[in-house]
Amino acid sequence: MNNSRQCQADQYLYAIQPGDTLNYIALRLEKSVSRIMAANPGLDPFNLRVGQIICVPACPPNHRPIIIQPGDTLYRISQTNGITIASILEANPSVDPNYLRVGQRICIPTACAD
Incomplete structure (x- = not known):
């Protein structure tokens, strides 16, 4: 192996x-x-x-991975990274926005397409 x-x-x-x-x-x-x-x-x-x-x-092109930290919300991540919540959800269709897990890896766009 x-x-x-x-x-x-x-x-x-x-x-x-x-x-x-x-x-x-x-x-x-x-x-x-x-x-x-x-x-x-x-x-x-x-x-x-x-x-x-x-x-x-890890992530598709033009995206970068982040690891969910204690207290993170999609709103906080969107504000910190200058992107929309919709663009985060589009990049992570299987993520439940109401149940982010500490240590979870998600992809965020490096630039907002809207």
Whole structure:
């Protein structure tokens, strides 16, 4: 097992945990299975091994990841970054705006398109 895997700058490492499937990882990390597969050429989604290291896409182009901190709200994030709440939700369609989790990774646009 190669635990010294390198990912591209717009990706981060993830270690497969017991019970993980690509669908579960995608759901939990709010990513699509197709984006995870594209970041890991040759990955066999039916033969994941505990401890196996894969790359997970951080954010789409023109977006950057942030980690939700205690007290963060979409309003606060929008004000701090000079973007709209709508643009944050558009970039993160699976995020529940009423339930942000500390440690959750979301993508924010680097410039507001409106």
